[in-house]
Amino acid sequence: MGAWGAASFENDTALDFASEIQTLADVESAFVAEGAEEIDADTASRVIVAAESVAAMRGHRSPGMPDDLAAKVDRFGKCSIGLYDTARNNLSAVMSRGELLELWVEEGSGEWNRAVTDLLERLNKPAVKRKKPAKRKKKPQSNPSACMFCDKPMGEGAFHMIDITVNDDEISAMKMGGWVHLQCLNAALHPRHMMQTWDFDDELLDHFLKKRDAERDAE
The missing domain is CATH 1.20.58 (Methane Monooxygenase Hydroxylase; Chain G, domain 1)
Structure with a gap:
């Protein structure tokens, strides 16, 4: 097998x-x-x-x-x-x-x-x-709050949150929010609805803009 x-x-x-x-x-x-x-x-x-x-x-x-x-x-x-x-x-x-x-x-x-x-x-x-950089960089800030899914501390640099609105009827609604690990959230979602949170720093953004400009020039 x-x-x-x-x-x-x-x-x-x-x-x-x-x-x-x-x-x-x-x-x-x-x-x-x-x-x-x-x-x-x-x-x-x-x-x-x-x-x-x-x-x-x-x-x-x-x-x-x-x-x-x-x-x-x-x-x-x-x-x-x-x-x-x-x-x-x-x-x-x-x-x-x-x-x-x-x-x-x-x-x-x-x-x-x-x-x-x-x-x-x-x-x-x-x-x-x-x-090694000349100056020591600060560690990512730690988030001790618990994840809504696994109830474990979020950890360093982890600050994802979700807000949920539950409609009881056409008039009233209840809202709830909390911290979530992205892995825990995606594990609970249908695969087609996984969240993708891609970061863009200055170098990547510059590359993206140059790539876009080159594609436009080629048209």
Whole structure:
């Protein structure tokens, strides 16, 4: 029986592709989901592995990444802003549609939602600089408030909230809000309705604007 799990490296296609990666070009070749109308499960699995490779290049490696792939990724050097943008766009496509998403809709546990959201959150983190900065940066502010789903403290830099309105009738309504871990929220949602919270720093925003301008000039 083949491997079939929710995490990035828990299915046969992902493990096969991880072993095939030898160069950065191999990682880049997997990013074919952005703009595609049909995304089959194998393509989505390769996109996830490639996105994991980009996250590792930026200093946010998954504990589940195979050791041989981790060693190869370490030799790829600094991730370009263009590749980073492509990785995020492809992961967003896989989280939005395709065969792999539909398979996990049928499975229904929410574990894939949690796993792919973990990858999203690691891709959102700033790249870790190899050289230590001259000045020590402050740690992200910690949020001790409890998550509405798991009742555990939110943790460092975690400030997601939701507001819910419950209509008792046509006139009155009750509102409730609270803190939520994005992984906990997405695990509870139908996969088609997962929340994607992509951050944009100055470097990525500049890249996006230049890319948009180039596309307009080519029209």
